[in-house]
Amino acid sequence: MIRNLFEPLPLARGVTLPNRIVMGPMTLNQATESGHMTPWIVEWYRRRAAGGTGALIGAAAFVSQGGRGWVNAVGIADDSYTEGWRQCVEAAHAHGALFGTQLFHGGAASRVSLLKQQAGFRLGLDTRRL
Numbered sequence: 001m002i003r004n005l006f007e008p009l010p011l012a013r014g015v016t017l018p019n020r021i022v023m024g025p026m027t028l029n030q031a032t033e034s035g036h037m038t039p040w041i042v043e044w045y046r047r048r049a050a051g052g053t054g055a056l057i058g059a060a061a062f063v064s065q066g067g068r069g070w071v072n073a074v075g076i077a078d079d080s081y082t083e084g085w086r087q088c089v090e091a092a093h094a095h096g097a098l099f100g101t102q103l104f105h106g107g108a109a110s111r112v113s114l115l116k117q118q119a120g121f122r123l124g125l126d127t128r129r130l
């Protein structure tokens, strides 16, 4: 039986989880084609925080263009992605929730169709086998 589900849990460095409810990462496929954040995604996280989730883990965010895994998945590949993630963090914090995200690189399973959208991209693998 879970006795402390709604009790705060102190973590490291003075950060406290407001309760023990943590949402796992879920790819939503609602980013722009370039993987930038959309208001739809920010609102989706805001609603989960407003509902009382203690911490949200954002969806797998590709860390480089060559590691993209899904159409319209979010990225965190350069500074142009920062503003969108800032909005997610602020939406969570506005309701007392913590926010972090999952960093992702698809490796050899990266989607070739997405990679080919990138001008000058060189995978360095035999993409015919992927």
Ligand SMILES: Cc1cc2nc3c(=O)[nH]c(=O)nc-3n(C[C@H](O)[C@H](O)[C@H](O)COP(=O)(O)O)c2cc1C
Pocket (backbone or CB within 6 Å): 024, 025, 026, 027, 028, 059, 060, 102
């Ligand atoms: C729509 C959807 C998207 C998901 N996207 C991710 C993802 O981006 N990264 C990840 O590690 N897991 C992803 N998952 C897996 C979930 O985070 C979670 O591990 C899975 O639903 C099993 O949860 P459970 O262990 O609580 O049953 C996704 C699941 C769903 C349903």
